[in-house]
Amino acid sequence: MDIIQFAKSTFIVDWVEEGAGTEGPAKTISAEVPNYQVEDQDNDLYWAQHHPQLELEFGGQWVVPYRGEIISHGSDPSEVFKKASQVVPVANDRLVVCAVPHPNTWGA
């Protein structure tokens, strides 16, 4: 499941036109804000940094885990955060950009 499919299957996202009559219509996303608390965030963090399969797949990268899925990953944490925030309609401080250990560190 890619991140777009994940977002569509998880949330109700609808487009609402706003600002008509000012400087032209602007489109914003209104979304059902899920109940995602700090405890959920920390559970996802722990999972992402300890699951052996994730280390094989994403070792050495930055990832954003969300409800047991990796919704964004890469080497640049800003880009990883940006991509995740476009997908999941939760407050930005609820998104965790966390490091996944690199398997090659064990010979160092």
Next chain:
Amino acid sequence: MPDIPLDFREKHLTTDQNDELWSCRPFVVGEIGFLRPLCLIDTTAPFSIVSHSVAKHVKWTPLGSRAKIDGKSVSLDWQGVPCQLGETEIYLLEQPKGTKRLGPFILTGKLAQAPHAAFENHVILGMNFLADNNIGLTIYGRSSPGLLVGWLSLPG
């Protein structure tokens, strides 16, 4: 005084002689801005080290790009990666239930100016981190072979 348990990450290595060797490293989870890097406790590191991808995303106070000991220049490289000296803040999270955030703690050390091949998303907490923040470190072996437990004792 609150404690942060150390997260000992273990690996079993198999040598070319088919011997099994156990190894581990102690970690804690840190929070710097929106990042949760892997924080390795390294008692052989005199200074903390912040990897490049972390360093370029946090606000830090520069402390210099060269240093001397007894009048003689010392290298600030980290395994070939050039570094500058700087200071920032870090929070520590209590894992596995990381809802408790403790800090901020002073993080003074080397900030990498280029990526490291393996430790790119790490922060290495050196001895100065413990000293600067009055943090205690306890590690001991259990009766079962290959098991270590430990924790950081934080100022109350």
